Amino acid sequence: MTQHGLEQHWDLVVVGAGPAGSAAALGALHQRPGARVLLLDRADFPRDKVCGDGVAPHALDVLETVGVTGLLDDWPVAPRLRISVVGAPGVPVVEEAMSRPAQVVPRAVLDERILRAATDRGAVLRRARVRDVLQDGAGVGVVLSDGELVRARVVVGADGAHSEVRRALGPAAVPPQKRGTTAIAVRAYAPVLPEHDGVQVLAFSTDTDRPSYAWSFPVGDGRANVGFGQLVDSRSSAGQTPTRARLLERLEELLPGTTAGAEQVAGHPLPLSTGRSGVWSVGRVLLAGDAASLVNPVTGEGIYYAVLSGVLAGRAALGGGRYDRMLGEALVGHLRHTDLAARLVRSDRLLHAALRASARDTGVFDDVADIGLARGRLTRRVVTGMGRALLAG
Numbered sequence: 001m002t003q004h005g006l007e008q009h010w011d012l013v014v015v016g017a018g019p020a021g022s023a024a025a026l027g028a029l030h031q032r033p034g035a036r037v038l039l040l041d042r043a044d045f046p047r048d049k050v051c052g053d054g055v056a057p058h059a060l061d062v063l064e065t066v067g068v069t070g071l072l073d074d075w076p077v078a079p080r081l082r083i084s085v086v087g088a089p090g091v092p093v094v095e096e097a098m099s100r101p102a103q104v105v106p107r108a109v110l111d112e113r114i115l116r117a118a119t120d121r122g123a124v125l126r127r128a129r130v131r132d133v134l135q136d137g138a139g140v141g142v143v144l145s146d147g148e149l150v151r152a153r154v155v156v157g158a159d160g161a162h163s164e165v166r167r168a169l170g171p172a173a174v175p176p177q178k179r180g181t182t183a184i185a186v187r188a189y190a191p192v193l194p195e196h197d198g199v200q201v202l203a204f205s206t207d208t209d210r211p212s213y214a215w216s217f218p219v220g221d222g223r224a225n226v227g228f229g230q231l232v233d234s235r236s237s238a239g240q241t242p243t244r245a246r247l248l249e250r251l252e253e254l255l256p257g258t259t260a261g262a263e264q265v266a267g268h269p270l271p272l273s274t275g276r277s278g279v280w281s282v283g284r285v286l287l288a289g290d291a292a293s294l295v296n297p298v299t300g301e302g303i304y305y306a307v308l309s310g311v312l313a314g315r316a317a318l319g320g321g322r323y324d325r326m327l328g329e330a331l332v333g334h335l336r337h338t339d340l341a342a343r344l345v346r347s348d349r350l351l352h353a354a355l356r357a358s359a360r361d362t363g364v365f366d367d368v369a370d371i372g373l374a375r376g377r378l379t380r381r382v383v384t385g386m387g388r389a390l391l392a393g
């Protein structure tokens with residue numbers, strides 16, 4: 001490894017300082033205060049990340065376990081959630097106050113706050129792009145774009161959907177994302193429509209390429225984060241990724257008026273959790289967040305999983321347990337249920353039944369929201385409620 005020149009040795013090198021990477025640093029420093037933790041990111045912070053900005057409260061719960069409290073106490077809450085299916089007459093629009101509302105926080109703010117919590121506890125942040133990972137009997141190291149080698153006991157790859165760390169491990173070690181399990185979404189910021197103020201709005205389409213939906217999430221400053229996402233349907237004959245313009249058209253069709261005055265329009269892929277076979281570590285390299293394809297296949301939420309997997313990876317890196325086992329215990333049951341839920345919502349009848357059941361029973365509504373936000377399951381009351389709705393026709 002010496003051919004790469006200057007070497008440094010860290011207890012943990014984390015590639016990517018988004019929610020997964022900063023959480024990994026926090027997990028490690030909570031496990032062993034004083035550990036030598038380096039965070040590498042190619043971007044200068046604060047930085048934007050294309051996202052819907054919806055932050056599940058469960059992500060804050062995880063951060064509290066590593067001593068980060070009150071992170072968003074000053075941030076407004078959009079307490080209500082509205083779910084509809086556009087173009088499906090007779091299917092109710094469901095709107096309720098969420099039992100635990102998600103907050104809508106632009107990522108330039110959220111990621112900066114989690115990162116600062118990590119650097120306040122002693123993590124060192126360095127701007128650098130990682131282009132390779134080397135692992136041998138002597139340990140592990142990352143190679144930066146200028147050829148410098150940085151060595152560590154453990155590396156966490158938290159470098160997002162296009163992870164270089166994952167790529168460097170090779171397709172034999174980490175199987176590629178399965179076909180048809182990547183989504184693409186466009187987001188923009190636009191003046192919030194009066195009828196969407198204080199409400200997080202999800203509008204499903206009647207398309208067969210579901211899960212696909214448009215959203216409007218009020219930021220609390222007169223703007224909403226608006227967007228539309230769908231599967232990149234590798235089954236279609238066209239088989240192409242829809243253009244940004246087409247995704248914006250779909251948003252406007254489903255939520256008319258939302259794109260007026262839209263700024264910061266950008267698109268990004270989402271590697272859904274249905275697309276990988278649960279390979280979360282290879283030797284001394286652990287993958288977290290989008291790099292591990294931990295994105296909810298129904299809603300596209302990934303911040304909670306990023307924070308959870310990051311904290312567990314950081315703890316494991318400093319001797320706090322086996323990463324795969326801890327992450328599996330925390331998530332495998334939930335992931336199975338979201339996989340099933342993603343198949344169910346492809347059926348019009350079942351999606352409509354879920355909405356009818358949610359309209360009738362706030363318990364069902366809460367459980368459905370929890371499947372999409374964090375660690376929920378298809379509970380008995382969801383299944384029973386949907387069964388009743390189906391029987392009622």
Ligand SMILES: Cc1cc2nc3c(=O)[nH]c(=O)nc-3n(C[C@H](O)[C@H](O)[C@H](O)COP(=O)(O)OP(=O)(O)OC[C@H]3O[C@@H](n4cnc5c(N)ncnc54)[C@H](O)[C@@H]3O)c2cc1C
Nearest residue numbers: 016018019020042051052053054130160185289290302303
């Ligand atoms: C349009 C859209 C809407 C979404 N809406 C929501 C939502 O409302 N709620 C939700 O919970 N989730 C949402 N998601 C998913 C969410 O954005 C991701 O799951 C989340 O950002 C994952 O965090 P991460 O830390 O794993 O990766 P990222 O946030 O992508 O961070 C990765 C970091 O790695 C750095 N990096 C990348 N490559 C390198 C390299 N080679 N060397 C050094 N640094 C590198 C990047 O600069 C970046 O800072 C959405 C995604 C999209 C695309």
